[in-house]
Amino acid sequence: MPDKVIFTGTGTSQGIPVIGCSCKVCTSCDPRDMRTRTSAHVVIRGIHFQIDIGADFRQQMLANKLSRVDAVLLTHEHMDHIAGIDDLRPLIFRQNKPIPIFGSRRVIEAVKNQYPYAFVPEEKRYPGAPELVPVVIEEDTPFSIQGIDIIPLSVWHGDWPVLGFRFGDFSYITDANFIPERTFDLLKDTKYFVINALRKKEHHSHFNLEQALEIAQKVDAQKTHLTHISHDLGLHAEVEAELPEKVFLAYDGLKLYF
8 A cells, every 4th residue: 555645747638727728727726727747656665656757747746846766657658648758867866776667568669769868778878868777567467666566457548558557455547448347356445546537528538527437436445536637627626526425536736645
């Protein structure tokens, strides 16, 4: 079970406010309506796990006064989930060791293609370049990082296989619109659950609010938090007031303590 989870980002690939948009969400003064690209920071026994690193990673780390990442877990390789990887550099330099990046084989290859300079041997590496260690994980097959057991959860993002992650009683899924039955088996007895809820209207590759609530009911966690939220979902305060018991909207900077 994590000691702490920080929702470092809870928005979509465009973030909120959306550039050029003047809707009531994008012009809201409620800080909970201002959302950076979706990611989470999980702390267990002093080990810091970063789930996804989008373009807002630097801003998110500074906003939450975070200064350590021991391992990166990638759900998939879309740019709103990997565009901030180069900003790991100051952490690598300060920690004086490379940072391992965990993902499916397809995701690891995509990251290598996007950031080839981070994976070259030390003697050929450009001074100041990050040093990353790629680690391939298999869906539904548990693995361990520094003695912490993690289960990769197989879900679908349209026709794109992506991963969620389970740490003890805490399970995190984003960018999904279908969860296989075998993954529901792996979610059994989850006490704290995170699931994406893009908007109220249906979407071809993300759960909408109604679908996310159906998933939450099936998982039946003690608490469910919704993430990967677009401006089309509505104002945080209004949507939160409509949610059933045990379900909450996440927001940037929300911290869960266990």
